[in-house]
Amino acid sequence: MMRQRAFGDSSGAAARPGAQQYRPRIRGRSVATVKRRCARLCVRAGRDISDANFPRTADGCTYHLGTKRGQVSNRILTVGSVSRAEMLSKLLQPLAPGMTQPLSVLSSRGFLTATGLYNGVPVSIVSHLMGIANMDFMVRECRAVTDGTMAVVRLGTCGALQPPAKLGDLLVASAGAIFVRRDPDAWTLNDGTPPYATSLPVLPDAELSAALAAEGARQLGPQHVVEGLNATADSFYSSQGRVGGDFDDRNSTLASDLCKLHPNLLSMEMETFQMLDLARCSNGSIRAASMCIALAERYSNRFLEHNKLLAIEMAAGRIALTTLSQLRLEDSASFSKKLLEISAATPRLSTNGNGNGMLASAFWDGPPPER
Numbered sequence: 001m002m003r004q005r006a007f008g009d010s011s012g013a014a015a016r017p018g019a020q021q022y023r024p025r026i027r028g029r030s031v032a033t034v035k036r037r038c039a040r041l042c043v044r045a046g047r048d049i050s051d052a053n054f055p056r057t058a059d060g061c062t063y064h065l066g067t068k069r070g071q072v073s074n075r076i077l078t079v080g081s082v083s084r085a086e087m088l089s090k091l092l093q094p095l096a097p098g099m100t101q102p103l104s105v106l107s108s109r110g111f112l113t114a115t116g117l118y119n120g121v122p123v124s125i126v127s128h129l130m131g132i133a134n135m136d137f138m139v140r141e142c143r144a145v146t147d148g149t150m151a152v153v154r155l156g157t158c159g160a161l162q163p164p165a166k167l168g169d170l171l172v173a174s175a176g177a178i179f180v181r182r183d184p185d186a187w188t189l190n191d192g193t194p195p196y197a198t199s200l201p202v203l204p205d206a207e208l209s210a211a212l213a214a215e216g217a218r219q220l221g222p223q224h225v226v227e228g229l230n231a232t233a234d235s236f237y238s239s240q241g242r243v244g245g246d247f248d249d250r251n252s253t254l255a256s257d258l259c260k261l262h263p264n265l266l267s268m269e270m271e272t273f274q275m276l277d278l279a280r281c282s283n284g285s286i287r288a289a290s291m292c293i294a295l296a297e298r299y300s301n302r303f304l305e306h307n308k309l310l311a312i313e314m315a316a317g318r319i320a321l322t323t324l325s326q327l328r329l330e331d332s333a334s335f336s337k338k339l340l341e342i343s344a345a346t347p348r349l350s351t352n353g354n355g356n357g358m359l360a361s362a363f364w365d366g367p368p369p370e371r
């Protein structure tokens with residue numbers, strides 16, 4: 001099987017017969033190598049950051065995502081893993097006729113931003129890594145470098161807590177998300193304080209969430225899309241009710257207790273609540289919705305096969321990108337112009353600002369997954 005290339009592979013590396021796994025490479029270098037180089041450049045040039053309240057480089061790159069105004073669209077598909085961001089960025093077209101690939105920035109902290117066209121509309125795919133703190137970086141730093149209303153769709157993976165959610169389904173958090181937090185005071189006081197605290201739900205943007213579910217049903221069939229409540233946890237293990245002998249987690253009834261409390265609870269993951277909460281607090285400037293692939297069926301203890309996951313990720317990526325590209329949104333008039341100016345003036349592989357991010361030409365050396 002021939003190696004598939006995307007975004008102008010300049011490495012000249014030979015095709016590897018039978019390669020099945022996606023291996024993200026950036027101009028022939030592994031992601032780890034590029035990250036190490038970025039980190040070295042940051043150490044050399046990090047002195048240029050002056051604002052302690054909202055750190056940015058002299059040329060406007062944010063501290064953790066490493067992007068600046070003109071590199072990020074106000075339509076954002078955000079995903080947890082860098083490899084999912086890389087894979088889905090194959091669905092984007094270059095921003096302008098002179099470009100051979102989407103604009104791509106990998107920050108020294110490992111956040112990847114790829115900006116290109118989907119159905120002729122500028123869209124960014126941004127990895128948010130794992131947990132609410134990283135989602136916080138993603139939302140705030142993208143907001144800081146975009147103009148107009150920002151629309152964000154998270155495409156993640158999750159555990160399915162109860163039927164009708166089943167393995168491989170797309171679980172849309174149309175009823176919003178609650179937050180489940182381990183409360184260390186329960187262990188400190190040991191006086192019956194509940195070991196896990198839960199918040200009230202925060203809602204998504206109703207139009208965006210409904211459009212996502214409708215597009216999912218249209219492309220995959222309604223039997224594969226389930227709408228309900230999501231729970232965002234501060235741990236993959238304890239506060240998702242995973243039990244093990246190494247820690248005193250006091251969580252053996254947590255998942256079933258949550259389902260009793262919230263009969264419409266479908267999914268558990270680690271970021272949606274933070275995204276929806278920030279959108280709620282954005283003074284109306286951010287619209288957000290979330291859809292997660294049921295990767296683990298918690299009630300039957302089954303886990304989705306890797307190849308099936310890749311295929312569903314691609315399908316769900318198309319659904320999310322279609323939804324974002326069709327959303328009626330106040331697009332900044334200056335966005336496309338700025339993007340074109342910057343991309344025309346930028347070499348394909350160079351440091352971004354003070355080295356906080358690196359513009360990258362990325363490609364996969366494996367075949368695309370089955371669709």
Ligand code: R1P
Nearest residue numbers: 080081130156157269270271
């Ligand atoms: C845990 O394995 C990670 O997977 C889920 C959780 O939210 C957490 O980030 O989502 P992603 O697949 O989008 O990362």
Ligand code: URA
Nearest residue numbers: 157158159269270296
């Ligand atoms: N991600 C999570 O956070 N939990 C799961 O069970 C599966 C994916």
